[in-house]
Amino acid sequence: MNTDANAFIGSKATYMQLIGVHVEDNNEMFICITPDVFPSAYMPGMKDMQGLFPGIPLRTSVFNRLRNARRIVKSQRPDLDLLLTYGYRTLEIQTELFVKELEIEKMNTNNAQSHVDENELYEKIHRRIAVPLVAGHPTGGAVDVTLITKAGKMIDMGSAIYDFAAHTEPTFSVTGVALAHRILLRNAMAEAGFIPFDFEYWHFSYGDREWAYMAASSHAIFSQKSLHEVQSMM
Numbered sequence: 564m565n566t567d568a569n570a571f572i573g574s575k576a577t578y579m580q581l582i583g584v585h586v587e588d589n590n591e592m593f594i595c596i597t598p599d600v601f602p603s604a605y606m607p608g609m610k611d612m613q614g615l616f617p618g619i620p621l622r623t624s625v626f627n628r629l630r631n632a633r634r635i636v637k638s639q640r641p642d643l644d645l646l647l648t649y650g651y652r653t654l655e656i657q658t659e660l661f662v663k664e665l666e667i668e669k670m671n672t673n674n675a676q677s678h679v680d681e682n683e684l685y686e687k688i689h690r691r692i693a694v695p696l697v698a699g700h701p702t703g704g705a706v707d708v709t710l711i712t713k714a715g716k717m718i719d720m721g722s723a724i725y726d727f728a729a730h731t732e733p734t735f736s737v738t739g740v741a742l743a744h745r746i747l748l749r750n751a752m753a754e755a756g757f758i759p760f761d762f763e764y765w766h767f768s769y770g771d772r773e774w775a776y777m778a779a780s781s782h783a784i785f786s787q788k789s790l791h792e793v794q795s796m797m
């Protein structure tokens with residue numbers, strides 16, 4: 564079993580590290596992924612984008628990489644398939660989610676101490692919900708994926724997708740068949756050029772700040788986009 568991609572185990576870029584990454588958007592177009600072109604479905608609890616587009620929006624090259632990852636999965640396990648469960652999130656929704664967390668955190672912190680360092684505050688919240696300026700999903704470069712059977716049934720991945728209670732557990736903390744599935748998913752995605760996020764086995768990215776930081780690229784190639792911007796980039 565190939566676990567060479569383990570170099571990133573336990574790593575997670577901090578807000579301060581990500582904010583230091585230079586971004587030059589390459590203006591790559593978006594494409595909407597519908598189930599007839601690629602297995603895709605929003606999961607319960609993650610349907611905030613549903614209805615805004617006819618499918619799941621992604622940058623074009625991200626979709627091409629995803630197709631490669633699917634080919635790799637199927638070549639190794641013809642009984643399995645790759646399912647896309649999330650892609651682009653509007654900058655507006657990301658900001659709304661972040662501001663909600665910020666307000667809760669500010670209220671808690673204000674009660675405990677008089678001076679609050681904003682960077683420290685952002686860092687703390689970033690571990691739960693990404694700060695909009697560095698967030699991956701609003702760039703159209705981050706994807707959430709998992710493995711399913713050819714018939715479309717979920718398989719054992721050790722924990723359910725979006726189980727944020729298992730959020731502090733690194734990808735390789737499970738055992739047996741679940742571990743084998745996580746490694747298959749991770750290796751296929753890595754081979755297709757994605758960077759894994761080791762505290763959410765389903766989250767991978769290409770082109771965003773996280774990718775640039777982890778891949779030691781000189782700059783990120785995708786910046787965050789508003790709903791209106793993406794509508795004009797299709």
Ligand SMILES: [Zn+2]
Nearest residue numbers: 705706707766
């Ligand atoms: Zn994600």
